[in-house]
Amino acid sequence: xxxxxxxxxxxxxxxxxxxxxxxxxxxxxxxxxxxxxxxxxxxxxxxxxxxxxxxxxxxxxxxxxxxxxxxxxxxxxxxxxxxxxxxxxxxxxxxxxxxxxxxxxxxxxxxxxxxxxxxxxxxxxxxxxxxxxxxxxxxxxxxxxxxxxxxxxxxxxxxxxxxxxxxxxxxxxxxxxxxxxxxxxxxxxxxxxxxxxxxxxxxxxxxxxxxxxxxxxxxxxxxxxxxxxxxxxxxxxxxxxxxxxxxxxxxxxxxxxxxxxxxxxxxxxxxxxxxxxxxxxxxxxxxxxxxxxxxxxxxxxxxxxxxxxxxxxxxxxxxxxxxxxxxxxxxxxxxxxxxxxxxxxxxxxxxxxxxxxxxxxxxxxxxxxxxxxxxxxxxxxxxxxxxxxxxxxxxxxxxxxxxxxxxxxxxxxxxxxxxxxxxxxxxxxxxxxxxxxxxxxxxxxxxxxxxxxxxxxxxxxxxxxxxxxxxxxxxxxxxxxxxxxxxxxxxxxxxxxxxxxxxxxxxxxxxxxxxxxxxxxxxxxxxxxxxxxxxxxxxxxxxxxxxxxxxxxxxxxxxxxxxxxxxxxxxxxxxxxxxxxxxxxxxxxxxxxxxxxxxxxxxxxxxxxxxxxxxxxxxxxxxxxxxxxxxxxxxxxxxxxxxxxxxxxxxxxxxxxxxxxxxxxxxxxxxxxxxxxxxxxxxxxxxxxxxxxxxxxxxxxxxxxxxxxxxxxxxxxxxxxxxxxxxxxxxxxxxxxxxxxxxxxxxxxxxxxxxxxxxxxxxxxxxxxxxxxxxxxxxxxxxxxxxxxxxxxxxxxxxxxxxxxxxxxxxxxxxxxxxxxxxxxxxxxxxxxxxxxxxxxxxxxxxxxxxxxxxxxxxxx
Numbered sequence: 001x002x003x004x005x006x007x008x009x010x011x012x013x014x015x016x017x018x019x020x021x022x023x024x025x026x027x028x029x030x031x032x033x034x035x036x037x038x039x040x041x042x043x044x045x046x047x048x049x050x051x052x053x054x055x056x057x058x059x060x061x062x063x064x065x066x067x068x069x070x071x072x073x074x075x076x077x078x079x080x081x082x083x084x085x086x087x088x089x090x091x092x093x094x095x096x097x098x099x100x101x102x103x104x105x106x107x108x109x110x111x112x113x114x115x116x117x118x119x120x121x122x123x124x125x126x127x128x129x130x131x132x133x134x135x136x137x138x139x140x141x142x143x144x145x146x147x148x149x150x151x152x153x154x155x156x157x158x159x160x161x162x163x164x165x166x167x168x169x170x171x172x173x174x175x176x177x178x179x180x181x182x183x184x185x186x187x188x189x190x191x192x193x194x195x196x197x198x199x200x201x202x203x204x205x206x207x208x209x210x211x212x213x214x215x216x217x218x219x220x221x222x223x224x225x226x227x228x229x230x231x232x233x234x235x236x237x238x239x240x241x242x243x244x245x246x247x248x249x250x251x252x253x254x255x256x257x258x259x260x261x262x263x264x265x266x267x268x269x270x271x272x273x274x275x276x277x278x279x280x281x282x283x284x285x286x287x288x289x290x291x292x293x294x295x296x297x298x299x300x301x302x303x304x305x306x307x308x309x310x311x312x313x314x315x316x317x318x319x320x321x322x323x324x325x326x327x328x329x330x331x332x333x334x335x336x337x338x339x340x341x342x343x344x345x346x347x348x349x350x351x352x353x354x355x356x357x358x359x360x361x362x363x364x365x366x367x368x369x370x371x372x373x374x375x376x377x378x379x380x381x382x383x384x385x386x387x388x389x390x391x392x393x394x395x396x397x398x399x400x401x402x403x404x405x406x407x408x409x410x411x412x413x414x415x416x417x418x419x420x421x422x423x424x425x426x427x428x429x430x431x432x433x434x435x436x437x438x439x440x441x442x443x444x445x446x447x448x449x450x451x452x453x454x455x456x457x458x459x460x461x462x463x464x465x466x467x468x469x470x471x472x473x474x475x476x477x478x479x480x481x482x483x484x485x486x487x488x489x490x491x492x493x494x495x496x497x498x499x500x501x502x503x504x505x506x507x508x509x510x511x512x513x514x515x516x517x518x519x520x521x522x523x524x525x526x527x528x529x530x531x532x533x534x535x536x537x538x539x540x541x542x543x544x545x546x547x548x549x550x551x552x553x554x555x556x557x558x559x560x561x562x563x564x565x566x567x568x569x570x571x572x573x574x575x576x577x578x579x580x581x582x583x584x585x586x587x588x589x590x591x592x593x594x595x596x597x598x599x600x601x602x603x604x605x606x607x608x609x610x611x612x613x614x615x616x617x618x619x620x621x622x623x624x625x626x627x628x629x630x631x632x633x634x635x636x637x638x639x640x641x642x643x644x645x646x647x648x649x650x651x652x653x654x655x656x657x658x659x660x661x662x663x664x665x666x667x668x669x670x671x672x673x674x675x676x677x678x679x680x681x682x683x684x685x686x687x688x689x690x691x692x693x694x695x696x697x698x699x700x701x702x703x704x705x706x707x708x709x710x711x712x713x714x715x716x717x718x719x720x721x722x723x724x725x726x727x728x729x730x731x732x733x734x735x736x737x738x739x740x741x742x743x744x745x746x747x748x749x750x751x752x753x754x755x756x757x758x759x760x761x762x763x764x765x766x767x768x769x770x771x772x773x774x775x776x777x778x779x780x781x782x783x784x785x786x787x788x789x790x791x792x793x794x795x796x797x798x799x800x801x802x803x804x805x806x807x808x809x810x811x812x813x814x815x816x817x818x819x820x821x822x823x824x825x826x827x828x829x830x831x832x833x834x835x836x837x838x839x840x841x842x843x844x845x846x847x848x849x850x851x852x853x854x855x856x857x858x859x860x861x
Contacts, residue, residue, distance in 0.1 A: 033071070033072055033073065033074045033339045034074060034345055035073070035074065035075065036074065036075050036076075036077045037071075037074055037075070037076055037077065037103055037335060037345060038077050038079060038100055038101055038102045038103060039061075039076050039077065039078055039079070039102055039103060039104055039105070039106065039331060039335075040078075040079050040080070040081070040097035040098075040100065040102035040104070040105040040106065041054075041057055041078060041079070041080040041081070041105065041106040041107055042080075042081055042083050042090060042093055042094055042097065042105060042106070042107035042108040042109075042113070042117065043057070043080060043081075043082065043083065043106075043107055043108075043109060044082065044083045044084060044085045044090075044108075044109055044110060045082045045084075046082075046084070046085075047085060047109070047236075048236045048263075048266055048267050048270050048271070048318075049109050049132050049266060049270075049318070049320045049321075050109060051270070051315055052270055052315060052316070052317060052318055052320060052321035052324070053107075053109060053131055053132065053320055053321055053323075053324035054080065055308070055313075055315055055321070056317075056321040056322070056324040056325040056328075057078070057080065057106055057324050057325070057327075057328050058078070058080075059304075059307075059325065060324070060325045060328035060329055060332075061076055061078050061328060064076055064328065064329065064332045070332060070333075070336055071332065071335065071336050071339075072336070072339075074335075074336075074339070076332060076335070079097060079100055079102065081093035081096060081097060083107075083108055083109075083110060083113050085110060087110075087112050087113055087116060090108055090110065090112075090113035090116070090117070091113065091116045091117065091120075094108070094113070094116070094117040094120060095120065095363075095366065098120065098124055098126065098366050098367075099365045099366060099367075101347050101367055101369075102126065103126070103127075103335060103345060103369060103371070103375060104126065104127045104128065104129060104331045104334075104335070104375065104379075105117070105121065105126060105127075105128045105129070106128075106129055106130075106131065106324070106327055106328060106331065107128070107129075107130055107131065107132070108128075108130060108132075108133060109130065109131060109132030109133060109320070110132070110133060110181070111133040111134060111135035111138065111179070111180045111181035111184075112179050112180050112181060113133075114128075114130055114133035114135065114138055114146065115135070115137075115138065115143075115180055118138065118142075118143035118145065118146040119143070121143075121145045121146065122142075122143060122144055122145050123350070123368075124350065124366060124367070124368050124369060124372070125145065125368055125369045125370070125372025125373060125376075126145065126369050126372055127145050127147065127331075127372060127375055127376045127379055128145060128146055128147070129147050129148070129149055129327045129330060129331055129379070130146070130147070130148040130149070130150065130327075131148070131149050131150055131320060131323040131324040131327045132150060132320050132323070132324075133148060133150070133181075134148075134150060134151060134152060134153045134156065134181070134185070134262075135152075135153060135180050135181050135184045135185065136152050136153050136154045136184055136185070136187075136188045137180070137184045138152075139152055139154075139396040139397060139398050140396075141396075143397075144376070145372065145376055146397055147379055147380070147393060147397035148397060148398060148399070149323045149324070149326050149327035149330060149388075149391070149399070150289070150320065150323045150399070151289060151398075151399065151402040151404075152398050152402070153181075153184070153185040153188050153261075154188045154192075155402035155404075155422045156185075156261055156262060156287055156402075156404065157185060157188040157189035157191075157192045158188075158192045158420075158422065159287055159404045159406070159420040160189060160192070160231060160259055160261070160287065161189065161192035161193050161195060161196050161198070162196070162420055162425055162426050163259065163285065163406060163418075163420075163426070163448070164193065164196060164198050164229065164259075165195070165196025165197070165198065166426060166447075166448060167257075167460055167463070168463075169198060169229045169257070169463035169464075170197065170198050170199070170463065170464075170725060170727060171198070171199065171201040171226070171227040171229065171463065171464055171725070171727065172193060172198055172199065172200050172201065172227065172229050172230075172231060173200070173201065173202040173203075173204065173222060173225075173227050173229065173230050173231070174186050174189065174200055174202070174203050174204065174230075174231045174232075174233065175204040175206065175218075175230065175231070175232050175233070175234065175242065176203075176204070176205060176206070176232075176233040176234060177205075177206055177207075177208055177233075177234050177235055177238060178205035178206060178207055178208070179208060182205065182233055182234070183205070185233050185261070186200070186203065186233060189231065189233075199725070201227055202222070202225065202227065204218055204222070206218075206234065206238060208235075208238075209238075210238055210241075212241050212244070212245055215238075215241055215242050215245045216245045216248075216249065219242075219245055219246055219249050219251060220249065222251075223249060223250075223251055224467060225467055226464045226465060226466060226467045226727070227463070227464050228255050228256050228257055228461060228462070228463055228464055228465055229257040229259070229461075229463045229464075230256070230257065230258050230259070231259045231260075231261075232258065232259070232260045232261070232264075233261045233263075234263060235263060236263050236264070236266070236267040239260065239263055239264060239267075240267070240277065240280070243258075243280040243281055243284070244276075244280045246258075246280070247279065247280040252280065252282060252283065252284075252454045252455070253454055253455040254453065254454060254455030254456075254457040254459075254461070255455075255461050255462070255465055256283075256453075256454045256455075256461065257285070257453070257454075257461050257463060258283070258284045258285065258454065259284075259285045259286070259287075260284055260285070260286040260287070261286075261287055262286070262287050262288060262289055262319075262404070264281075264284070264286040265286045265287065265288035265289075265318075265319075265405075265407060265414075266288075266318045266319065266320055268286075268409075268414065269288075269316060269317070269318035269319070270315075270316050270317075270318045271316065272314075272316070275412075278409070278411070278412055281409045282409060282410065282411075282452075282454060282456070283408070283409065283410075283451075283452055283453045283454030283455065283456070283457075284408075284409045284454070285406060285407070285408055285409075285417075285451065286406075286407050286409065286414070287404045287405070287406060287407075288319065288404060288405040288406075288407050289319035289320075289323075289388075289403070289404060289405075290403035290404050290405045290419060290421075290430075290431065291319055291322055291387070291388050291389065292388075292389045292430075292431070292432040293432070294387075294389075296387060297322070297387045297388075300322075300325075300387055301317055304317045304321075305317070319388070322386075322387045322388050323388060325386070325387055326386030326387055326388050326391060329384070329386060330379065330382050330384075330386075330391060331379070333382065333384060334375060334378045334379045334382060335375070337378050338371065338374060338375050338378055341374070341378075343371045343374055343375065344370065344371055345371065346369075346370050346371065347367035347368060347369055347370065348367060348368050348370055349364065349367065349368070350364070350366055350367065350368050353366065379393070380393050380395070380397065381393075389401065401421070401422070401423070402421070402422045403419065403420065403421045403422075403431050404419070404420045404421075405418075405419055405420075406418040406419070406420065406426075406448065408451045408452060410452050415449075416449075417448050417449040417450075417451055418447070418448040418449065419431055426447065426448060427447065428447050428448065428449055462727070462731070463727070464727045465513050466513050466514065466515050466516075466728075471516075472516045472517055472518045473515060473516065473517035473518070473544045473545060474517075474518055474520055474542075474543050474544045474545075475504075475517050475518065475519050475520065475543065475544065475545045475546070475547050476520050476522045476534060476537060476538060476542075476543035476545070476546040476547070477489070477496050477501070477519050477520065477521055477522060477546070477547055477548055478522055478523055478528065478529050478531065478534060478546075478548040478549075478550075479521045479522060479523030479524070479525050479528075479529060480523075480528050480548075480549075481525070481526065481527055481528050482528070482672070483695055483698060483699075484498065485498060485499060485698060485752050485753060486498050486499050486500050486548070486549045486694070486695075486752075487499070487500045487501055487547070487548045487549065489521050489525075494518065494519055494520075495519070496519045496521075496547075498752065499567075499748060499749065499751075499752035499753055500547055500548050500549055500718070501519075501547065502748045502751070502752070503566050503736070503739070503745065503748055504547045504720060506735075506739055506744060506745075506748065507566075507720075507732050507735035507736050507739060508732075508735070510735040510738055510739070511731055511732075511735060515728075517544075517545070519547075520543065522534050522537070522543075531548075531550060531551075531556075532555070532556070534546055534550075535550075535556045535559060535560055535721060536559070538559075538560050538721055538722075538723060539559040539560055539723065539724070541723060544722070544723070545720060545721065545722050545726075545728065546560075546720065546721040546722075547720050549692075549694070549695075549718055550562075550718055550719060550720070550721055551569055551692065551716055551717070551718060552565060552716055552717055552718070552719045553716065556721070559724070560721045560722065560723060560724060561721070561722050561723065561724055561725065561726055561729040562719035562720070562721055562722075562729065563719045563720045563721075563722070563729050563732045563733045563736055564719065564732075564733035564736045564737055565716075565717025565718060565719050565736075566717070566718060566719065566720075566736050566739075566740075566745060567694055567717060567718050567749070568693070568715075568716075568717050569692050569693055569694055569716045569717050569718050570692065570693050570715050570716055571690055571691070571692060571693070572690070572691070572692070572693045572696045572708050573688050573689070573690055573708060573709045574673075574677070574688065574689050574691070574696050574699065574700065574706055574707065574708050574709070575677065575687060575688040575689070575706065575707065575708075575709055576677045576678065576680070576687075576705065576706055576707075673689060673699055673703070674699075674703050674706070676689070677689065677706055678705075688709065694718070694753065696708060697753065698753050701753070701754065720732055
């Protein structure tokens with residue numbers, strides 16, 4: 001009995017133990033919160049960003065563990081390691097953190113280390129949250145466990161491009177550190193510049209740890225080039241050395257533009273720069289991550305300053321410190337949500353880390369976080385307001401909103417000149433103060449405040465200067481044979497003269513910088529050169545510019561850039577007075593030759609016969625006796641358009657330099673023009689010449705027996721040509737406009753092109769309107785035919801009336817004999833008018849008299 005009771009007690013105890021174990025195991029599987037959770041951090045302690053981020057993470061962890069409403073008693077245990085700005089040390093430190101079963105890792109701050117660590121994190125399913133790695137390629141699907149509580153360089157480079165586009169700069173020089181951070185950031189800038197029609201013309205990559213001498217030698221070469229817009233995307237140490245060398249070389253003077261990415265603003269925020277540092281940054285534009293002003297952010301900043309001032313620690317807060325603080329809170333919120341949803345803080349072995357014999361290597365201590373996919377999903381769904389503003393992530397792990405301040409460094413500090421967001425672009429209004437507007441309205445609002453540029457200049461730099469390398473501009477000039485008033489070579493020298501040359505020289509003299517140039521003739525001197533071939537030489541960089549009577553046309557504008565036209569042009573027709581005066585009585589016959597008239601009449605008969613054959617059986621109008629049918633064919637109405645370009649046999653010559661329409665090789669001067677037009681087409685000459693208006697006007701200023709016919713039938717102009725995207729084209733266009741406004745362009749025109757030997761007589765015959773006298777013969781024929789037809793018609797009607805009147809008078813004569821003579825005359829006139837006005841209606845009964853005849857009888861009676 002006692003044994004039975006003991007057995008029952010033992011079995012009951014065992015059951016309780018087993019049941020309690022089951023309950024514990026069940027609770028564990030359903031998300032029982034552990035007392036502690038490990039979180040790692042990978043920071044470069046001895047860097048501008050790392051020093052601030054380390055303190056910010058420690059403060060955030062302290063605030064999280066002191067918050068009783070978060071994690072329900074679970075404490076975050078932080079393990080922080082120094083990457084020492086080394087990919088090797090950083091990778092080693094990351095592996096050590098993975099061994100400690102950390103649920104998530106803060107950092108790394110370096111893009112180079114982030115690439116390596118992200119690959120490891122993807123295999124072990126451990127989310128990493130970076131507060132400083134901005135390389136755009138980290139957002140790819142290759143790194144599914146990478147998130148960043150900072151901006152991607154895609155957005156920063158779009159902000160840089162927006163500034164460049166705002167000022168209209170086209171050619172950009174970039175300097176960067178040759179690593180993942182530098183290369184991929186500049187690649188993003190190159191893409192962004194395409195949207196503002198700018199491009200990178202020179203890339204300068206520096207090795208990490210580059211010396212000052214290497215930087216100086218590169219800057220010397222850049223100072224000899226034309227571009228003056230420099231974008232610096234480096235780390236703080238190398239970047240400050242670069243600006244120091246630039247100051248020593250005089251490259252922080254007027255005409256230079258320096259734009260630094262956010263590394264510079266972070267350096268200035270984190271330190272109290274000395275006079276030497278600030279002196280080497282005067283006039284520089286820098287980007288700074290925008291942090292909206294809030295009560296919480298202000299209180300945190302004040303508390304930070306008081307805390308570290310009391311500890312005698314010189315650590316100044318910057319934007320990346322705020323990012324690190326918010327990143328820590330994002331992980332804490334997500335871990336709390338993870339456990340609330342039943343998540344389990346468990347790890348398992350990575351089987352591939354065992355060797356061939358089955359024994360484990362040292363790397364076998366790395367464990368796979370089984371709850372990693374769920375925690376990563378929760379992190380991507382984060383939605384809270386941190387010190388840096390709203391925190392939300394896209395599918396690629398990037399923050400949805402990115403904003404920057406554009407600052408101008410002046411004196412001992414800087415001033416904010418604009419703001420940029422990835423939603424609305426540039427604006428002088430802070431993002432948090434903007435009223436919601438449409439995208440089109442935001443484009444209108446794009447602007448920046450005035451900037452003090454390097455050299456304390458308030459004038460916006462052009463962004464380029466003529467290269468100071470002793471090289472002259474090679475200017476191609478067509479060697480024309482005729483009409484040398486426009487351009488001609490001075491024999492025995494390399495000098496050029498003419499209207500086009502004087503305009504070019506005057507425009508160059510207006511440029512605010514010296515432009516040494518050398519004219520180079522193009523052509524053999526025996527015939528005028530092919531201008532399209534000259535444009536190809538320019539496009540191939542065999543020339544730096546082309547000056548001459550170059551017409552701006554579409555096929556040329558596709559391969560070169562033209563300036564503003566300096567003279568209007570277009571095709572016009574010139575002919576002799578005799579050939580140009582079609583004012584004879586029978587001029588309307590001239591468009592048709594005898595053959596054309598015969599062909600027109602023959603087709604008239606053929607078409608009539610065709611219509612008759614088609615309509616003969618079904619249309620009663622085409623039936624009857626042969627005479628009637630023949631008249632129907634001849635008088636049927638047709639719509640024909642007999643005009644044709646072959647109506648004239650007049651020879652016309654088109655000049656050949658601009659439009660590839662050729663005449664004889666010697667047809668290229670005043671004399672040859674006049675001779676050909678005087679001879680006319682019947683004597684081996686031409687009836688008209690088509691050429692450009694300036695040439696025609698110059699010809700007519702000395703030849704008074706010729707005139708232009710009609711108006712210009714093309715519109716265009718002459719311009720100076722430069723290679724594609726040459727900044728000289730823009731500056732020369734401005735100079736040409738200045739010449740025009742000042743009257744200097746007209747003075748040059750009068751010097752070369754105004755002869756006025758023909759006095760004030762008209763030089764154009766208005767051929768756009770046909771005069772009455774030109775159609776006098778046509779009107780005469782029409783009038784004669786119409787009058788004859790009317791007379792015949794009237795005679796026939798009078799004859800019919802007389803016949804009818806005699807008939808009715810013989811029958812009813814006695815009724816009218818008693819009337820007076822005047823009454824009888826009036827009565828007969830009334831009868832005649834009535835007879836003419838009545839419509840002739842034929843009775844349906846064949847052979848019956850017309851109804852009008854019966855009406856007359858009744859009327860007379």
